[in-house]
Amino acid sequence: MAATTALTASAFAQAESPLPPKVEADAKKLIEKALADDQGYRTVEELTTKVGARLAGSEAEARARDWAVDHLKSLGFKNVRIETFEIPYWAREKEAAAIVSPFPQELEITGLGGSVATPEGGVTGEVVRFETMTELKNYPEGDTLAGKIVFVDEPMVRTQDGSGYGVAVAKRSGAANEAGKRGAKAALIRSVGTDHHRFPHTGLMSYEKDVTKVPTAALSAPDSDQLARALEMSDGPVTVLFELSVQTREKAPSGNVIAEIPGRTDEIVLIGAHLDSWDLGTGAVDDGAGVGIVVGAGKLMLDKRKKPERTIRIVLFGSEEVGLLGAFEYARAHAAELDKHVMGAESDFGAGKIYQFQTRYGESQLDKAAAMARVLEPLGIARGDNMAGGGPDVIPLRIAGVPVTSLRQNGWDYFDLHHTPDDTLDKIDPDELAQNVAAYAAFTWMAANMPGPFREPPAEEAAPTEDVADGAQ
Amino acid sequence: MAATTALTASAFAQAESPLPPKVEADAKKLIEKALADDQGYRTVEELTTKVGARLAGSEAEARARDWAVDHLKSLGFKNVRIETFEIPYWAREKEAAAIVSPFPQELEITGLGGSVATPEGGVTGEVVRFETMTELKNYPEGDTLAGKIVFVDEPMVRTQDGSGYGVAVAKRSGAANEAGKRGAKAALIRSVGTDHHRFPHTGLMSYEKDVTKVPTAALSAPDSDQLARALEMSDGPVTVLFELSVQTREKAPSGNVIAEIPGRTDEIVLIGAHLDSWDLGTGAVDDGAGVGIVVGAGKLMLDKRKKPERTIRIVLFGSEEVGLLGAFEYARAHAAELDKHVMGAESDFGAGKIYQFQTRYGESQLDKAAAMARVLEPLGIARGDNMAGGGPDVIPLRIAGVPVTSLRQNGWDYFDLHHTPDDTLDKIDPDELAQNVAAYAAFTWMAANMPGPFREPPAEEAAPTEDVADGAQ
Numbered sequence: 020m021a022a023t024t025a026l027t028a029s030a031f032a033q034a035e036s037p038l039p040p041k042v043e044a045d046a047k048k049l050i051e052k053a054l055a056d057d058q059g060y061r062t063v064e065e066l067t068t069k070v071g072a073r074l075a076g077s078e079a080e081a082r083a084r085d086w087a088v089d090h091l092k093s094l095g096f097k098n099v100r101i102e103t104f105e106i107p108y109w110a111r112e113k114e115a116a117a118i119v120s121p122f123p124q125e126l127e128i129t130g131l132g133g134s135v136a137t138p139e140g141g142v143t144g145e146v147v148r149f150e151t152m153t154e155l156k157n158y159p160e161g162d163t164l165a166g167k168i169v170f171v172d173e174p175m176v177r178t179q180d181g182s183g184y185g186v187a188v189a190k191r192s193g194a195a196n197e198a199g200k201r202g203a204k205a206a207l208i209r210s211v212g213t214d215h216h217r218f219p220h221t222g223l224m225s226y227e228k229d230v231t232k233v234p235t236a237a238l239s240a241p242d243s244d245q246l247a248r249a250l251e252m253s254d255g256p257v258t259v260l261f262e263l264s265v266q267t268r269e270k271a272p273s274g275n276v277i278a279e280i281p282g283r284t285d286e287i288v289l290i291g292a293h294l295d296s297w298d299l300g301t302g303a304v305d306d307g308a309g310v311g312i313v314v315g316a317g318k319l320m321l322d323k324r325k326k327p328e329r330t331i332r333i334v335l336f337g338s339e340e341v342g343l344l345g346a347f348e349y350a351r352a353h354a355a356e357l358d359k360h361v362m363g364a365e366s367d368f369g370a371g372k373i374y375q376f377q378t379r380y381g382e383s384q385l386d387k388a389a390a391m392a393r394v395l396e397p398l399g400i401a402r403g404d405n406m407a408g409g410g411p412d413v414i415p416l417r418i419a420g421v422p423v424t425s426l427r428q429n430g431w432d433y434f435d436l437h438h439t440p441d442d443t444l445d446k447i448d449p450d451e452l453a454q455n456v457a458a459y460a461a462f463t464w465m466a467a468n469m470p471g472p473f474r475e476p477p478a479e480e481a482a483p484t485e486d487v488a489d490g491a492q
Numbered sequence: 493m494a495a496t497t498a499l500t501a502s503a504f505a506q507a508e509s510p511l512p513p514k515v516e517a518d519a520k521k522l523i524e525k526a527l528a529d530d531q532g533y534r535t536v537e538e539l540t541t542k543v544g545a546r547l548a549g550s551e552a553e554a555r556a557r558d559w560a561v562d563h564l565k566s567l568g569f570k571n572v573r574i575e576t577f578e579i580p581y582w583a584r585e586k587e588a589a590a591i592v593s594p595f596p597q598e599l600e601i602t603g604l605g606g607s608v609a610t611p612e613g614g615v616t617g618e619v620v621r622f623e624t625m626t627e628l629k630n631y632p633e634g635d636t637l638a639g640k641i642v643f644v645d646e647p648m649v650r651t652q653d654g655s656g657y658g659v660a661v662a663k664r665s666g667a668a669n670e671a672g673k674r675g676a677k678a679a680l681i682r683s684v685g686t687d688h689h690r691f692p693h694t695g696l697m698s699y700e701k702d703v704t705k706v707p708t709a710a711l712s713a714p715d716s717d718q719l720a721r722a723l724e725m726s727d728g729p730v731t732v733l734f735e736l737s738v739q740t741r742e743k744a745p746s747g748n749v750i751a752e753i754p755g756r757t758d759e760i761v762l763i764g765a766h767l768d769s770w771d772l773g774t775g776a777v778d779d780g781a782g783v784g785i786v787v788g789a790g791k792l793m794l795d796k797r798k799k800p801e802r803t804i805r806i807v808l809f810g811s812e813e814v815g816l817l818g819a820f821e822y823a824r825a826h827a828a829e830l831d832k833h834v835m836g837a838e839s840d841f842g843a844g845k846i847y848q849f850q851t852r853y854g855e856s857q858l859d860k861a862a863a864m865a866r867v868l869e870p871l872g873i874a875r876g877d878n879m880a881g882g883g884p885d886v887i888p889l890r891i892a893g894v895p896v897t898s899l900r901q902n903g904w905d906y907f908d909l910h911h912t913p914d915d916t917l918d919k920i921d922p923d924e925l926a927q928n929v930a931a932y933a934a935f936t937w938m939a940a941n942m943p944g945p946f947r948e949p950p951a952e953e954a955a956p957t958e959d960v961a962d963g964a965q
Contacts, residue, residue, distance in 0.1 A: 064721070065725070067718075068595065068718060068721045068722055068725055069595045069722075069725060070595070070597070071591075071595065071596075071597030071598075071718075072597060072598070079596075079597070122541065122542045122543070122544065123544075123552075124543070124544030124545060124552070124774070125544075125545075127913060215918050215919075216689055216691075216914050217691070217773070217912075217913040217914045217916060218689075218690070240918070241914070241916040241917070241918050244916075244917070244918055245540075245541060245544075245774070245916070245917075248537070248541045248917075249541055249542075252538070252541055252542060300690070301597070301718070439690075440600060440690040441689050441690045441714070443690060443714040443717075443718070444714070444717070444718075444721075445688050445713070445714050445717055446688075
């Protein structure tokens with residue numbers, strides 16, 4: 020009886036599913052192979068060892084592109100190429116900070132990407148601490164902080180999905196602008212991070228138009244605590260010296276590296292990661308892991324020796340860390356074929372296990388998402404909602420209407436390492452990485468071989484109900 | 493029946509115990525008070541915030557002494573004083589390393605205390621990796637490594653009692669000597685530490701007599717892994733650049749800070765910790781914690797407002813990190829009264845909970861150890877053996893025959909932080925620190941008020957049995 024029931028249920032599921040049985044079977048085989056494969060790990064191992072840190076626009080980023088081309092070609096991908104573009108370049112040179120009085124000692128800081136330099140010898144000023152960005156924003160504008168060094172000590176909340184980042188990152192960009200509006204000499208922030216190690220976290224900042232540009236840097240969490248305690252223990256003002264020198268160039272070379280598994284049609288399923296990293300670590304979790312995951316997944320699909328329906332395109336974006344420059348360049352250069360992009364997904368949140376399959380497809384296409392979710396479920400991946408972001412570098416695609424998928428990773432520890440010297444290969448668990456490769460391989464194969472679109476069909480093709488017509492008013 | 497049995501057992505125990513009931517009751521009250529007190533934590537908080545790092549012989553170490561004198565006086569200790577001495581001074585200036593070829597990238601290193609500098613601009617050489625110190629020692633001497641940079645990649649074993657340190661530390665001092673004997677240009681070691689963060693661990697090294705002095709530094713664990721992988725992945729030699737500049741002076745001021753709770757007799761119970769730290773962190777676990785523990789314990793005993801039988805002497809040793817210089821100086825300066833030192837104990841293993849009460853008393857005095865152990869037991873402290881070290885700064889006392897006690901702490905995480913920038917206050921758990929204070933207060937009070945010696949009485953006073961006489965042949 021049990022066998023009969025199972026057969027009936029299976030027959031029913033097959034009848035209902037938009038996923039052809041052969042594609043489903045292939046996806047399941049990919050999962051099985053991926054869990055026993057280490058190409059993903061070996062890829063991030065090579066990238067982070069042979070190149071190491073690869074700052075956007077640097078000579079190291081160029082070496083990373085060359086490495087990627089060789090690597091992708093050697094694995095057997097087709098149409099491997101670099102699409103170059105130019106970016107404004109920023110690199111730190113010297114950076115230092117110290118409490119000058121009343122408790123002289125060095126502080127661990129790192130300059131924020133895009134910051135102007137201090138004058139040579141640094142700036143010295145009395146520290147004014149703000150517990151939150153809101154407190155600083157509410158502080159009266161004008162010369163209210165003239166000669167002072169602003170210190171925004173707002174901590175970041177640890178979350179599995181990284182949602183604490185959005186809140187915390189506001190101070191990374193904002194502190195210098197708000198400091199400038201109030202006549203301050205400089206802005207220091209508590210690092211955007213969740214660890215308690217003595218690593219300051221770097222990351223991009225940007226100046227608002229017409230604001231006085233003041234230099235800015237992040238303190239490690241222990242140094243932020245130390246500065247806060249010094250303020251508490253001191254009877255008088257606490258004075259800090261902050262020095263930052265930077266190298267900038269108007270134009271520096273960057274590029275996106277592209278590799279393909281050509282399909283039978285001109286439709287494209289894009290999976291990506293970013294090749295550049297910040298300069299402090301070796302960019303293992305951000306985003307060497309993503310490179311390993313999409314390349315590892317691609318290699319397993321290549322090894323099937325079966326042409327997919329759609330072309331599978333792997334894009335290793337350049338200059339993500341400095342404002343998604345590679346992503347916007349990709350969307351510009353490929354504007355004419357964006358409507359052929361049926362799906363986009365980027366892996367850019369470390370190497371933690373994927374726990375959720377989140378989509379942003381047309382509402383009428385969600386049976387496809389459900390069918391894919393069922394295949395991914397044995398990996399411990401639950402079906403999420405239909406509000407996916409898709410990853411930073413697919414934002415321009417999403418804006419252009421390309422359906423996107425987020426294979427959401429456990430980011431509990433991600434912001435312990437993010438943008439620090441401690442972002443190194445040893446932080447990656449090969450088994451967790453393999454689970455990611457499995458999910459990407461299965462998902463990508465299904466997306467490339469499942470009939471029909473993921474987008475909502477154009478409105479004129481759909482037969483609108485009265486409700487929809489009403490809603491459109 | 494149960495009550496009667498308990499009474500009988502209690503009466504029996506009291507009759508047998510060398511610990512007077514009043515002293516035992518006082519010790520138990522001290523434990524109770526200590527667990528609700530935070531003077532220990534506030535002491536290490538102040539030291540690490542107001543002074544921060546305090547390298548032996550530096551101006552910061554001098555500020556630490558001044559702070560300690562003020563702090564100890566303000567708490568009410570008597571005979572607070574500094575006993576000064578001079579030491580040879582060593583401080584790092586610039587330090588940097590990088591893989592030059594074939595995979596150019598920076599490496600995180602830190603110079604080892606006492607190392608000679610490299611020539612300006614650094615030394616560049618091919619890296620030769622040794623898995624263990626033994627492997628290097630077995631390598632033929634002569635010019636067998638001429639022009640090379642030695643890299644000893646031996647990892648350290650994590651243990652609760654720190655016993656992995658003794659093994660691992662051999663490479664810190666030894667690598668440069670063995671490199672020099674073989675004509676190498678420099679020696680790099682995998683840090684003596686148990687973490688996987690990108691912090692190199694510093695620490696003392698010293699040159700053997702007549703050996704060619706080559707500069708030496710430690711790589712962080714991730715950088716050691718990286719260099720090992722680079723060697724594995726490279727088809728040819730891996731070349732590294734290593735630069736270290738140092739500042740040395742023949743003589744610099746250091747000192748021990750002493751404070752007392754005067755007793756009724758001229759006998760002394762000494763508890764200590766060391767005031768200096770390495771330069772990279774703020775010396776919270778090494779050894780701000782110890783300072784907090786002995787000062788916190790002392791303050792609770794002061795607050796009893798009851799003169800102990802013996803004088804309780806707190807010694808905050810200077811220049812421990814550079815060869816126990818304060819400890820040897822103390823033994824030298826107090827040579828005339830060392831026989832009055834009835835007990836020594838140092839807290840210098842972080843802030844982890846004490847799990848064992850280990851002694852080195854005369855064999856005939858072990859009933860006293862057993863009595864003290866029973867009082868400490870409710871703190872989760874078990875009786876250990878009679879082979880205690882007592883702590884690094886009491887080694888000269890132990891050599892001079894002073895009985896010593898080790899209140900052994902859980903050091904599972906200690907070598908994650910030891911001698912790194914990450915040795916900061918946030919790594920101390922105030923509750924665990926309070927347990928240490930409780931144990932030190934109770935132990936010290938018992939040692940100061942328990943009648944009779946802890947040493948073995950001189951041989952001529954003991955009546956030897958025939959067995960002993962036989963054994964002496």
